[in-house]
Amino acid sequence: MFAVYEFITTRNEKLLLMMNKYTYWQAQPTKNYRTYYCSKQSSGCKAKIKLNNYGTVIKADESHTHLPPKYIKTASGYMKV
Numbered sequence: 001m002f003a004v005y006e007f008i009t010t011r012n013e014k015l016l017l018m019m020n021k022y023t024y025w026q027a028q029p030t031k032n033y034r035t036y037y038c039s040k041q042s043s044g045c046k047a048k049i050k051l052n053n054y055g056t057v058i059k060a061d062e063s064h065t066h067l068p069p070k071y072i073k074t075a076s077g078y079m080k081v
């Protein structure tokens with residue numbers, strides 16, 4: 001699966017994974033995988049990204065129930081607008 005993502009640091013120093021404009025937070029990693037849940041999971045969005053330990057996307061569920069959040073890049077990190 002071809003997928004491009006990046007890690008961003010927000011101004012309150014949270015590390016988020018950003019893919020296709022959507023952001024995800026990292027759940028507790030397991031031995032072989034790291035799962036990232038949509039930042040709007042609390043609003044009922046079930047989108048999630050699964051990476052292996054090499055950072056390769058092995059599963060991407062991007063069925064978001066909302067529009068992507070808007071972030072702008074500042075000198076001190078990304079800021080949600």
Ligand SMILES: [Zn+2]
Nearest residue numbers: 038045047064
């Ligand atoms: Zn979502």
